[in-house]
Amino acid sequence: MKTLRNRHWISGAMIGLTYIAAVLATLPLLLILWHLVKKGASSVSVAFFTNMPHPVGEAGGGMANAIVGTLILVGIACAIGLPIGIGAGIYLAEKRTTPIAQTVRFLSDVLNGLPSIVMGIFAWELLVRPAGHFSALAGGAALGAMMIPLVTRTSEEMLRVVPVSLREAALALGYPRWRTSISIVLRTALAGIATGALVAIARIAGETAPLLFTAFGNQFWSTSLRQPIAALPLQIFAYAISAYDEWHAQAWAGALVLITMVLVISIAARFVTRSKFGAAVD
Amino acid sequence: MTALPAPALQKERRHLRVHQAEIGDRIYEIVTTACALVIPALVIAIALAVFAAAWPAFAKLGLSIVTSSEWDVAKGKFGAAPAIYGTVVSSAVALIIATPLAIGVAIFLSEFSPAWLRQPIGFLVDLLAAVPSVVYGLWGIFVLVPLLRVQVMPFLRDTLHLGSTPLFSGPAYGPSMLAAGVVLAIMALPYISAVSREVLLAVPRSQREAALALGATRWEMIRDAVVPYAKSGIIGGIMLGLGRALGETMAVTMVIGNRAEISASLFAPGYTMAALIANQFSEATNDLHLSALMAVGAILFILTLIVNAVARWLVWQVSRGRAS
Amino acid sequence: MRALTVAALMMFAVACAKENANQSATSSSTATSSGGSVDLTGAGATFPYPLYSKWFSEYAKNTGVKINYQSIGSGGGIRQLSEQTVDFGASDGPMSDEDLAKAKGGPVLHIPTTMGADVITYNLPGVTTPLKFTPQAIADIFMGKIKKWNDSRLASVNPGVALPNEDILVVHRSESSGTTYIFTDYLSKASPAWNASVGRGKEVNWPVGLGGKGNEGVSGQVKQTPGSIGYVELAYAKQNRLAIGAVKNKAGQFISPSVSSVTAAAAGVAKTLPATTDYRISISDAPGADSYPISSFTWILVYQHQQDAGKGKKLVDFLNWALTDGQALAPPLDYAPLPAEIASAVRERLKTIDSAGTK
Numbered sequence: 030m031k032t033l034r035n036r037h038w039i040s041g042a043m044i045g046l047t048y049i050a051a052v053l054a055t056l057p058l059l060l061i062l063w064h065l066v067k068k069g070a071s072s073v074s075v076a077f078f079t080n081m082p083h084p085v086g087e088a089g090g091g092m093a094n095a096i097v098g099t100l101i102l103v104g105i106a107c108a109i110g111l112p113i114g115i116g117a118g119i120y121l122a123e124k125r126t127t128p129i130a131q132t133v134r135f136l137s138d139v140l141n142g143l144p145s146i147v148m149g150i151f152a153w154e155l156l157v158r159p160a161g162h163f164s165a166l167a168g169g170a171a172l173g174a175m176m177i178p179l180v181t182r183t184s185e186e187m188l189r190v191v192p193v194s195l196r197e198a199a200l201a202l203g204y205p206r207w208r209t210s211i212s213i214v215l216r217t218a219l220a221g222i223a224t225g226a227l228v229a230i231a232r233i234a235g236e237t238a239p240l241l242f243t244a245f246g247n248q249f250w251s252t253s254l255r256q257p258i259a260a261l262p263l264q265i266f267a268y269a270i271s272a273y274d275e276w277h278a279q280a281w282a283g284a285l286v287l288i289t290m291v292l293v294i295s296i297a298a299r300f301v302t303r304s305k306f307g308a309a310v311d
Numbered sequence: 312m313t314a315l316p317a318p319a320l321q322k323e324r325r326h327l328r329v330h331q332a333e334i335g336d337r338i339y340e341i342v343t344t345a346c347a348l349v350i351p352a353l354v355i356a357i358a359l360a361v362f363a364a365a366w367p368a369f370a371k372l373g374l375s376i377v378t379s380s381e382w383d384v385a386k387g388k389f390g391a392a393p394a395i396y397g398t399v400v401s402s403a404v405a406l407i408i409a410t411p412l413a414i415g416v417a418i419f420l421s422e423f424s425p426a427w428l429r430q431p432i433g434f435l436v437d438l439l440a441a442v443p444s445v446v447y448g449l450w451g452i453f454v455l456v457p458l459l460r461v462q463v464m465p466f467l468r469d470t471l472h473l474g475s476t477p478l479f480s481g482p483a484y485g486p487s488m489l490a491a492g493v494v495l496a497i498m499a500l501p502y503i504s505a506v507s508r509e510v511l512l513a514v515p516r517s518q519r520e521a522a523l524a525l526g527a528t529r530w531e532m533i534r535d536a537v538v539p540y541a542k543s544g545i546i547g548g549i550m551l552g553l554g555r556a557l558g559e560t561m562a563v564t565m566v567i568g569n570r571a572e573i574s575a576s577l578f579a580p581g582y583t584m585a586a587l588i589a590n591q592f593s594e595a596t597n598d599l600h601l602s603a604l605m606a607v608g609a610i611l612f613i614l615t616l617i618v619n620a621v622a623r624w625l626v627w628q629v630s631r632g633r634a635s
Numbered sequence: 636m637r638a639l640t641v642a643a644l645m646m647f648a649v650a651c652a653k654e655n656a657n658q659s660a661t662s663s664s665t666a667t668s669s670g671g672s673v674d675l676t677g678a679g680a681t682f683p684y685p686l687y688s689k690w691f692s693e694y695a696k697n698t699g700v701k702i703n704y705q706s707i708g709s710g711g712g713i714r715q716l717s718e719q720t721v722d723f724g725a726s727d728g729p730m731s732d733e734d735l736a737k738a739k740g741g742p743v744l745h746i747p748t749t750m751g752a753d754v755i756t757y758n759l760p761g762v763t764t765p766l767k768f769t770p771q772a773i774a775d776i777f778m779g780k781i782k783k784w785n786d787s788r789l790a791s792v793n794p795g796v797a798l799p800n801e802d803i804l805v806v807h808r809s810e811s812s813g814t815t816y817i818f819t820d821y822l823s824k825a826s827p828a829w830n831a832s833v834g835r836g837k838e839v840n841w842p843v844g845l846g847g848k849g850n851e852g853v854s855g856q857v858k859q860t861p862g863s864i865g866y867v868e869l870a871y872a873k874q875n876r877l878a879i880g881a882v883k884n885k886a887g888q889f890i891s892p893s894v895s896s897v898t899a900a901a902a903g904v905a906k907t908l909p910a911t912t913d914y915r916i917s918i919s920d921a922p923g924a925d926s927y928p929i930s931s932f933t934w935i936l937v938y939q940h941q942q943d944a945g946k947g948k949k950l951v952d953f954l955n956w957a958l959t960d961g962q963a964l965a966p967p968l969d970y971a972p973l974p975a976e977i978a979s980a981v982r983e984r985l986k987t988i989d990s991a992g993t994k
Contacts, residue, residue: 133351151357484845
């Protein structure tokens with residue numbers, strides 16, 4: 030019988046379960062980070078950030094080109110993926126159940142499930158083969174295309190939870206529709222949209238397969254958009270599958286640096302978007 | 312020259328403002344629609360490319376790609392049934408593990424966590440999305456698989472006496488469907504959790520207060536007032552996590568054992584479609600082989616379509632049920 | 636705040652435009668070796684990557700010529716070369732006739748650069764002396780016909796070794812690889828039963844066993860699983876300090892894999908090579924008393940008729956260096972240098988590369 034005491038007991042138990050879930054959910058990252066630090070921290074040095082990769086047996090190799098390369102690739106991807114993704118998210122949030130909106134939403138989820146290697150092959154056919162060479166642009170475009178479904182769906186969901194009353198109030202005050210959407214609704218959902226964007230950035234920053242046939246990788250320093258460019262995931266992959274402990278250590282160090290980079294970008298972005306525009310109003 | 316009378320001037324200005332608003336709205340419509348249409352354009356373009364490349368294999372091998380279990384490149388046999396089975400099972404296991412955890416931690420962060428803890432724990436979970444899949448794979452080989460082989464699998468098999476059930480039978484070498492499911496669960500977790508958390512945080516306080524005022528316990532408030540409001544977002548997050556699980560290649564192929572066999576047991580090694588493509592694409596040069604790999608890609612495409620359609624239908628049924 | 640974002644986007648756009656303007660001015664296809672951009676691009680096999688990265692690094696130090704090589708897999712290298720998106724390819728397995736016909740730049744030369752060995756590695760705690768294997772035994776183990784370590788077919792060639800009464804767990808490669816090609820090529824020669832049922836290839840339908848991803852996956856699996864056996868490149872077995880088996884060669888000797896025994900295998904084959912060979916040859920099961928039977932070349936693939944005279948010259952200069960000075964850098968990294976007679980014959984072959992493809 031559902032007495033008050035029973036209900037309170039159930040309530041307490043379920044709340045306890047969420048605490049356990051929180052612990053279990055944070056555990057994997059802590060375990061992985063600890064593993065990375067244990068294996069890679071010793072290789073993170075000033076040389077790591079300033080030197081190019083060295084062959085086996087030569088100390089002092091670094092991943093400077095890969096670090097900069099990843100930043101450039103992520104920048105290109107964001108320039109493509111964020112505007113299109115947020116634009117599409119706004120469309121879906123406004124046009125909720127029209128046939129086009131439902132189709133776009135459905136296809137967005139399908140696109141999200143595509144193996145990244147297929148995206149890389151597609152980008153190769155479109156951007157590398159006609160050009161006759163690999164390029165940072167092709168890599169950034171492949172990553173940007175992968176960002177789109179993620180950013181779209183997360184933006185849509187964040188925009189949908191903005192209370193209708195906010196939009197109605199703005200319209201009542203004489204704001205045009207487009208201004209309401211951008212200045213009022215978008216701004217309110219900005220923190221949530223930023224989370225979605227950051228998760229998308231985190232995802233593509235660590236992708237290897239799409240870059241194999243587009244950005245290709247580069248042992249030397251290059252920041253040019255029309256040439257192959259180094260990237261952390263590519264370098265990590267090449268080192269991790271080798272036989273040599275010193276390269277393995279560099280791979281772990283690279284992974285540590287990559288995750289730290291994403292963390293720094295996340296913190297910076299959240300600082301910029303959250304400090305002014307607080308939580309949703311009632 | 313006569314000046315316009317005052318009311319007419321104001322009317323003129325109002326018309327101008329409305330006109331500007333109309334132009335703004337029109338541009339806004341066009342831009343957002345264009346952005347939205349990029350997605351179907353991409354999907355259609357990729358689908359066309361994949362199916363075009365896959366056609367030779369479908370023409371030559373027909374349905375045997377889907378029904379046969381024999382994948383033998385030297386003999387020209389390409390049966391991907393174990394890979395299809397493995398994709399479905401590993402993704403299902405991943406979602407079964409990840410969804411309760413992700414929603415649980417999202418609820419914890421939105422309802423019970425002290426404000427100072429929210430950002431750090433939120434970060435720690437979201438950062439799981441930033442770990443490169445090759446790192447997941449290596450961590451899987453060196454930490455997870457031994458852990459499963461030495462602790463978890465014997466526990467399941469002996470202590471919980473599940474070893475006699477078909478799901479947990481067979482020798483426990485370590486690399487297995489279970490290992491793949493666990494790794495995929497960890498990889499899908501941040502997507503489900505991040506979206507759920509943000510959506511739960513955005514639920515207006517009035518909803519919560521109303522439920523509590525009506526006499527609900529804290530849990531009942533969450534279950535009946537907060538989660539339903541956020542349901543669409545949570546489902547969206549789950550779909551994103553599912554997408555991640557279906558398409559992951561690197562990490563899976565390092566821990567699943569890569570055995571092209573269908574087995575009921577989670578302890579047995581298996582295969583997935585994405586792993587199959589990734590494993591063989593960089594080395595394939597034979598035209599039929601490449602086409603067969605693209606055919607597997609096409610099947611994965613179709614599978615993703617079916618899974619998403621089924622999930623959407625389920626959601627629609629559930630939300631319809633609740634409303635009535 | 637919006638102003639800030641717009642300003643940032645504009646700065647990014649301006650930086651991009653400037654970058655592109657710079658690059659089209661100093662066009663990348665005729666880059667000088669003193670410039671910022673790379674001179675040659677190559678792609679392909681993962682097996683020789685550590686050696687190639689050493690070569691390209693040393694070569695850049697000596698001559699300033701920058702060569703960017705990425706290991707995307709032998710098949711990837713062949714494909715990119717065919718599509719002419721790279722200047723040279725690299726492969727652990729020779730190109731088939733079908734592949735050669737598809738190459739868009741005309742005839743492709745196979746230039747052997749170094750050699751490697753597939754070793755039989757196993758995990759038997761308590762067995763300290765290296766085990767000996769006959770070719771038939773290896774084939775039977777990987778076909779599942781020999782199931783236990785103390786099977787008589789193993790015990791008879793390892794007298795005095797206490798082989799345990801344990802199951803043999805076979806570990807093979809899960810993905811396509813040149814390593815598998817070398818191994819199955821050897822097994823197809825060593826065992827008619829293998830040849831008939833499984834055959835040779837970069838990936839095959841393995842009768843038994845678990846698949847590990849990459850050499851590191853297999854060596855990791857073997858290292859962690861007592862009673863397991865697998866095949867990996869020499870460097871991986873040595874670096875991971877795994878037990879390595881000796882294999883009986885054609886001459887009847889049990890040979891352990893090493894840099895010298897692999898070079899001996901190539902030397903054994905060199906005697907039988909016609910002068911017009913295209914070097915698309917297998918050196919597994921080679922004749923010679925000291926030959927290690929599971930050895931193979933790895934090749935760099937170049938077009939015979941180069942389209943860009945400048946790049947063609949740089950490529951040939953590098954290959955000449957690799958076949959002479961470069962060979963000395965191989966043994967410390969566990970790669971076998973080419974025997975002298977093959978290296979000089981290949982250098983002669985390099986002279987047939989011309990710039991007849993230049994438009």
